[in-house]
Amino acid sequence: MLRNIINRFKALIDKDENGKKKIEGTVVLMKKNVLDFNDFNASVLDDFHELLGQKVSFQLISAVNGDPANGSQGKLGRPAYLENWITTITSLTSGESAFKVTFDWDNEIGVPGAFLIKNNHHNKYRKDCVFFSNKTYLPSETPVPLLKLREKELVDLRGDGTGELQEWDRVYDYAYYNDLGDSDKNAKYARLVLGGSSEYPYPRRGRTGRPPTKTDPSSESKMKLLMSLNIYVPRDERFGHLKLSDFLAYALKSVGQFLKPELESLFDSTPNEFDSLQDVLKLYEGGIKLPEGAVKNIRDNIPAEMLKEVFPTDGEGLLKYPMPQVIKEDRSAWRTDEEFTREMLAGVNPVNIGRLKLDPKVYGDQNSTIAKEHIENNIDGLTIEEAIKKNLFILDHHDAFMPYLRRINSTSAKTYASRTLLFLKNDGALKPLVIELSLPHPKGDQFGAISKVYIPAEQGIEGSIWQLAKAYVAVNDSGYHQLISHWLYTHAVIEPFVIATNRQLSVLHPIYKLLHPHFHDTMNINAFARQILINGGGLLELTVFPAKYSMEMSSVVYKDWVFPEQALPADLIKRNAAKFKTSNFGMAVKDPNSPHGLRLVIEDYPYAVDGLEIWSAIKSWVKEYYAELQSCWKELREKGHGDKKDELWCPKMQTHEELVETCTIIIWIASALHAAVNFGQYPYAGYLPNRPTISRRFMPEVGTPEYEELKLVLDKDYLKTITAQLPTLIGISLIEILSRHSTDEVYLGQRDTPEWTFDTKPLEAFERFGKKLAEIEDRIMTMNNDNKWKNRVGPVKVPFTLLYPTSEEFHNSVFLSSFLTPYAMHNSFPLQ
Structure with a gap:
């Protein structure tokens, strides 16, 4: 067929x-x-x-x-x-x-x-x-x-809203996230329905029309073959044949269906801990020996074409991974305070310096316990007032996690809500001042939080405690990155745009031509994720600390998602309004005399510097490509992001400027923003000690045996605290697959065929767009090679290339749609 x-x-x-x-x-x-x-x-x-x-x-x-x-x-x-x-x-x-x-x-x-x-x-x-x-x-x-x-x-593409959709259908329709759980299999896999309520709002997904579960009429039943990849998406959204999308799909399926059970079986009979950092390095330098039966099972069930993708081996049954960039040049630089803070500006999650507020009526007093005496001796001679004006920053992982800590910590995970206060030095680099770790009050949420503050130290038991404090921050940042920065803010929020565009805009519409390349593979990878990655008991729940509460937590964060704030300039300005007690500081301020109309507070902020260049180039290109968009936008507001239809979360698309800004934001999210938070995963998080995803015990307290152990072997206690062996191996396998690129990618500023449109003006504008991106590439290369910019390479010697637009020389580059693969224009043809 x-x-x-x-x-x-x-x-x-x-x-x-x-x-x-x-x-x-x-x-x-x-x-x-x-x-x-x-x-x-x-x-x-x-x-x-x-x-x-x-x-x-x-x-x-x-x-x-x-x-x-x-x-x-x-x-x-x-x-x-x-x-x-x-x-x-x-x-x-x-x-x-x-x-x-x-x-x-x-x-x-x-x-x-x-x-x-x-x-x-x-x-x-x-x-x-x-x-x-x-x-x-x-x-x-x-x-x-x-x-x-x-x-x-368009009528055919909308369908009639009834029945189970089949593989040959081309219907684009909406549904809630009611397919994450599998209560028919086991009650422990039941999950909340996300979307359709004010308590748990969510963007809409593509409808499949499968019947409800037997145990919960509000939830959609799972496919008969849980690991099948044939979950419905519109025919035109299916992965292209044997391009990287397919290899990734096979690889991820293999991890879940074959590798994960074999690893679980292996660790049933062996210790579940890494004893030293050298043991971790064996994953890349030597490999882990799997039992002969496990190797045979994997080889018998995975096609030869895919075997090397999911089971890197030298023929001896060794599970061996590529060396992550973060430890390729220096095995210990990741542990420095300088690298810890640099990755907030140029690492895998460089988008998260900011702060939200919890409702004190519900959660009590959540004000920080960080006091003047904690920092006044470490701010390079400035007064507190002087430092507050321009030198203090915060990585805040308090508000998003605090409401869930009581439930999370009732499982095997043991973690904190965290705030990390940072100081901008004269050389443009950040240094940490304090880390505050908080737990819910034992008497109840209304009593607020119990917090403790830790300050930097390099030697002795204080140095060991400080390394653990940074690990708890990294755990929080890893979880927030995967669930919010990555999944929610680039995958989930874009799917309604894909659906609305195909339902309301003909392939003949100029805006369809503008947006369509950036949507390709989005629905397919999201559908696949719901089946294997983000589902109840799936790979993501196994490898991040919020576990079964992961998707529920992302729903609560979605309540505060506002579309115009996803524009990079708006995002940077918003973070300038973040408050730490009486301070007012952040990442950028409006400045009509500065490039892009903004002045960055941290001049050496690689993500923002490169991102603003890309943002401006995209917006200039979109300005030259204007047409009407009313019907599509109305449906998107009322259905695709229907839980927000009564909120002022997006413009009404009544002016030319609103259209330009809207299309620019969509393209930015689907290409550059996703590239920034996706393709750095393996380079930085492929080495789990640098980006642990789970913490399994609380900070050792004075007088306990765990505290005394810190005087002896730091690495062993560090490894006993962070992600264990099994989730480490599954997590590394997962992100190593998701961080890959294919050799036939179509880059931002390119199309897969010169005949993508017959219209002369868009072709000319697109050529100018490509030339602008080439200029940006040159500037990025120049800055990466200039020692003046300390945050672009850092102690680990990993240059910031996540927003490098087109060059195939760099594996961390911006693609038209960075969800996985290049695109093909399915619904149009050129005549010559």
Whole structure:
């Protein structure tokens, strides 16, 4: 069975021997299903003879001549069918096949504006598919022969809101996050429904229409095969054949289905601890020996093409991982205070310096216990008042976690809410002043928090305590990064934009052309994540400390999500309003005399410096690409982010400036912001001691045996506190897969084909956009090589390339859609 999407179509007008005009074209088909192991090696040629038996037909549709008998819809040409198999096209990937097709052409067809595909290969395909040419039109400007086709296409894409959607459907519709749990399997896997309530609001996901569970009518049942990758997404949103998306999907499935059980079995009979940091290094320098039976099981069940992706081995059954960049040049630099603070500005989560407030009526007094005497001797001779004006910053992981600590700490996790106060030195680098660790009051939330403050130390037991304090901060930052900065703020919030755009904007709409490349793979990876990663008992719950409360916690944070504040300038300005007692400080202030209209308070803030360059380039490009967007935006406000429809969370799209800002934010989130919080995962967090995700015991107290142990072997106690071996290995496997790139990525400022539009002005503007990004690359390279900027490379000698726009030389680069892979323009075709 073939995928009903044609990936590429090229045509050339010619004449046959009788002088009749013909349009000769090339059609590239791809195998429908590549996401199950037992179908991995299947070829599109399995059905070769059936394909050539007039099972798939193509008809040109006129853009200039209507058919009165068909409501003035464009005249249809005679059916054409797949002909000879073409083997000379070098751009084909494995699983793709090219065929020749020849259309009859006459003056009644005139200028073709689309073609109609009928798939008679199976009776499942109830609706024909229309592909339009790469010419954009607003609804009022659409040629009359194409207008009804345009409207019908949108009606088909919206569906009727009923029934279970099948793999051949192309329906875009909304649903709550009611598919995370699996109470039919076991009550411990039950999870809250997110979305549809003021208590647990959430962005909408794509509807699948599966029936409810037997035990909870409000929740959607899981797929029969839990580890299957065939969860419904609209046909046009499925991963491309055998590109990196598929390899990632296979790899993640393999981790959950084969590697995880074998590791669990291994650690049932061996100690669950790393005894030293050298033991951790063996993961990269030597590997972990798996039992022979485990190795055989993995090899027997994972296709050979995927084996090296999920089971790096030298033939001896060793599980061995690539050396993370954070320890490649220096094995101990990650432990320094300078690197600890630098990663807040240029690490895997450089977006989180700010503060929110808890409601004191519910949670009591949450004011910090950090006092003047904790910091006054460590602020380089400044007074407290002088330091507050421009030199003090805070990494606040108090408010998001405090409401959940009581429940989290009732499990095997033992962690704190944290605040880290930082001081900006004259050389542009930050240093930590104090770390405050807080727990809920034992008498109840209304009594506030019990807090303790720790100050930097390098030697003795005080140095050991300080290293542990930094570990608790890193645990919080890791959890917040994965659940909020990464999943919620770049994956979950974008899916409603994908759905609304496809339901309300025709592929002919210029704004569809602008946004579509940045959406590709979003729905597919999100659906896959709900099945294996963020589901109850999934890989994410296993590897981060909020565990079963992870998604619920992200829902509470979503309450404060406001769309305009996701613009980078607005985000930086908002963080300038963060308050620590009476202070007012942050990351940027408005300054009309500065580039981009902002002045950064920390001049050497790599994420902000590079990000503002990228942001401005995107906005300039969008300004040159303006059209109407009212219906799409109305639906997005009222349905896609429906839990916020009564809030002032987004503009009403009534002015040109609002449209430009909105499209810029969408593109920024889906490309640059996601790149900044995703592709640094393995370089920094692939070495878990640097970015632990779980803490398993509280800070040792004076007089306890644990406190006395700190006088002897710090590393062992450090490792006993942070992530254990099993979640470490699963976590490393997970982020090593998710941090990869393919060799055929399409970068920001590029498109996969020069014929992505016929419109001259957008093409010219896009060329200017590409040149601007090339200039930004040069500046980034220059700054990374300038020792003046201490935060761009740091003690670990890892240059900041997460926002490097296009160069393939750097694996941490910005892609059109940084969710996983390059995109293909599925619903349009070029005519040559």
